[in-house]
Amino acid sequence: MTDNRIPADLPDHIQHYIDGEFVDSIDGDTFDVLDPVTNENYTTAAAGKKADIDRAVAAAKRAFDEGPWPKMLPRERSRVLHRIADLVESRDKRLAELESYDSGLPITQALGQARRAAENFRFFADLIVAQADDTFKVPGRQINYVNRKPIGVAGLITPWNTPFMLESWKLGPALATGNTVVLKPAEFTPLSASLWAGIFEEAGLPKGVFNLVNGLGEDAGDALVKHPDVPLISFTGESRTGQIIFANAAPYLKGLSMELGGKSPAVVFADADLDAAINATIFGVFSLNGERCTAGSRILVERSIYDEFVEKYAAQAKRVKVGFPHDPSTEVGALVHPEHYDKVMSYVEIGKTEARLVAGGGRPDGFETGNYVAPTVFADVSPDARIFQEEIFGPVVAITPFDTDEDALELANNTRYGLAAYIWTNDLKRAHNFAGNVEAGMVWLNSNNVRDLRTPFGGVKASGLGHEGGYRSIDFYTDQQAVHINLGEVHNPVFGKQ
Secondary structure, three states: OOOOOOOOOOOOEEOEEEOOEEEOOOOOOEEEEEEOOOOEEEEEEEOOOHHHHHHHHHHHHHHHHHOOHHHOOHHHHHHHHHHHHHHHHHOHHHHHHHHHHHHOOOHHHHHHHHHHHHHHHHHHHHHHHHOOOOEEEEOOOEEEEEEEEEOOEEEEEOOOOOHHHHHHHHHHHHHHOOOEEEEEOOOOOOOHHHHHHHHHHHHOOOOOOEEEOOOOHHHHHHHHHOOOOOOEEEEEOOHHHHHHHHHHHHHHOOEEEEEOOOOOEEEEOOOOOHHHHHHHHHHHHHHHHHOOOOOOOEEEEEHHHHHHHHHHHHHHHHHOOEOOOOOOOOOEOOOOOHHHHHHHHHHHHHHHHHOEEEEOOOOOOOOOOOOOOOOEEEEOOOOOOHHHHOOOOOOEEEEEEEOOHHHHHHHHOOOOOOOEEEEEOOOHHHHHHHHHHOOOOEEEEOOOOOOOOOOOEOOOHHHEEOOEOOHHHHHHOEEEEEEEEEOOOOOOOOOOOO
């Protein structure tokens, strides 16, 4: 195995970043960070606990209460955010290289995510300057207007799939609106998150506004959720973890935004452009190694084209190129961690007992080590099968036939999740009616997952709570205050009149 895939200048230790300084855990504890291709430890990271979270929150609260950031004009904050975006863009190759090495993502896809991270900051930098708040007039009597204020310390807990981009998705609006933050990145992938500190310092973000604590969810994440001085938690991750956070945040009545798991349907009708649907649904479940919350991991196909679809889809899945993450021709890399690899492979084995395996089903040829799973396709999957109902979060897809529009809708809605849905049809009425009735926070018609940052991102049922994206992010990260001004005579009942 060649070592030209190992980035230069890898840190031998990753620290926290608190109040403008890189620091180790107060108790000195660390955890190992693995390379997904060999599963060998390549560095250690400081393992944050309650004491470290307390220290980070104290710094963030001080920066909020005493520092300039919350009081700056939107244009001033916007300039800093644009500088952050410029720096991320100028370092995109380095970011992608570290992200790919740390997470197993193919390098070309990691590069795209780094550029999207820059765009996230740019978007919110523009939005806060252009933003107008509501004013309501009752002519001659009253004016009512809305003030927006940053809330305080935002706790941001991010996942290990596309970590840098998903961190930017929360950091951008949280900082744009004047909050200070404590970021707890996923323990599997701390490497790219460690670059934020240098980027923010260079862009001129005041000390204490951004703080980062690495550590396990049950230690650092738990302490952040339960901290009384953190009024907001934004979390992306598994639905089960979301339930725990919901319960732990409840005594403090915190603001919560949670984007959780998914088991999103891609519905292909007989009148669809078959080649486009196959290309999009291949990409939709095998891009990002299948480790994406919006993956179209259940494909529902109208019976009259079902056999042809399955045959073509399986043949194309077999041609998807599995390879080393650093190779630009790789389409599926290594899964993030051996624990996750074991979970995905256990579902592959379950699938073999529940359905017909038509592609993949094990390790790809030539990859004896590392967390490699061949793109795996199951056909004739029953709606009560575990591989139909449960989130696998890997390069594994279930294909199921349907007969009528009503069948398709029932199948699409037949899981606890409701994040995304993809609909392939050339019938305009059917497309819009189906979209309106499917239980999903986001729907794409005749398209793969293309995000418009102005639109709400979030799910229904077990897929989430609240929405972020565009003005919804501004809503989440600010308090809204209504101010009422009387312009005329005071019209009010008089009690106790003599």
